[in-house]
Amino acid sequence: MLRHQVRYNRINHIFISHLHGDHYLGLMGLIFTFHLQGRTDDLYISGPSGLDEIISLQLKHSDSVLNYQIHFQRIVEDGQLLFENEDIQVTSMEMNHRIPCFGFVFAEKQRRHKIIREKLPETLSREQMLQLKDGLDVVDSNGKLWANSELATPPLVPRKYIYAADTRVLSKQCKVVENCNLLYHEATFTNEMQARAEATFHSTASEAAMFAERHHVKKLILGHFSSRYQDVSLVLEEASTNFSNTVLAIEGQVYEVPNGTENHEPLAS
Ligand SMILES: [Zn+2]
Structure with missing residues (x-):
């Protein structure tokens, strides 16, 4: 966060997928850094059962009282509502890993048509x-019919970003993934490590790509590469043969969530 100048005070919600160290061990450091930096705003953390205990225990044994309040929400099931504001909704998505693990669905809400103020007659x-x-045509007080498109513009189709955490590739068809604009999926291994992927409840690049293809995902980001791959271009190559609009997750890079109308060409980044 420091290296990429992510401002601490912009972080209000943290979603933790599961309790393997590479997914949460930095959390306590972050919690204490927020405190030392004088944070007073509440912090909301969603995570699997046990994380609340881990946080409380560390605060207790270091005799620490934070300047701010932590609100912990335990993730217990698939499709659980974790966060909502007027723009988006975040829900959980159950993964298939060695320990309880959840991915996250970030879904934009359907917006309403936008009225073109300059064109609005006074007779409405x-x-x-x-x-x-609501997208309807209207008849004004003089009996004139106005087509909706004359006075309003339709909203963009709501977008969906899914962060699938550590998981064996899900074999069932997942309705929530269908047509999603951007999918992050792990690709810990390549094909020749298929057996290891199965044994450790991880996925290969091909499996992730086929999963994206099967669900008509618009764009795929692969991450969580095994440290055995010094050159991850092999991971990308393998995935791209099954799903062309694939990119690699590079730390610090910003990824746009493409609109539904956008074609399948990779974004230059
Ligand atoms: Zn894991």
């Missing part, structure tokens, strides 16, 4: 304006 009531926002 408040109720008719609401109808315009």
Whole structure:
């Protein structure tokens, strides 16, 4: 976060997938750094059962009282609502790993049609304006019919980003993944390590790519590469033969969530 200048005070919610060390051991450091930096805003953490105990224990045995409040939400099931504001909703997605593990679905909410203020006639009531926002045509007080497209613009199709955490590739069809705009999926191994992937409940690059293809995902980001791969271009190559719009997760890089209308070409990044 320091290296990439992510501002601490912009972080209000943290989602932890599971309790393997490479996925959460930095959390306590972050919690104490927030404290030392004088944070007073509440912090919301969602994670699997046990994480609350780990945090409390570390605070207890270091006799620490934070300047801010932590609200912990235990993730216990698939499809659990973890966060919601007027723009997005975050829900859990159950993974298939060695210990309880959840991915996260970040879904934009459906917005309403937007009224073009300059074109709005004075002959419309408040109720008719609401109808315009719902995408309906309206008849004004003079009996004139206005097509919705004359007075309003339709909203963009809501986008969906899915962070699939550590997992054996899910064999069942997952409705929530269908048509998602951006999918992050682990690709710990390549094909020749198939047996190891199965034994450790991880996925290969091909499996992740075929999963994306099967669910008509628009773009795939692969990550969580085994340290045995000094050159991860092999991982990308293997995935790309099964799903062309694949990129690698590079630390510090920013990835746009593509719109539904966008074609399948990779974003230059
Ligand atoms: Zn793991």
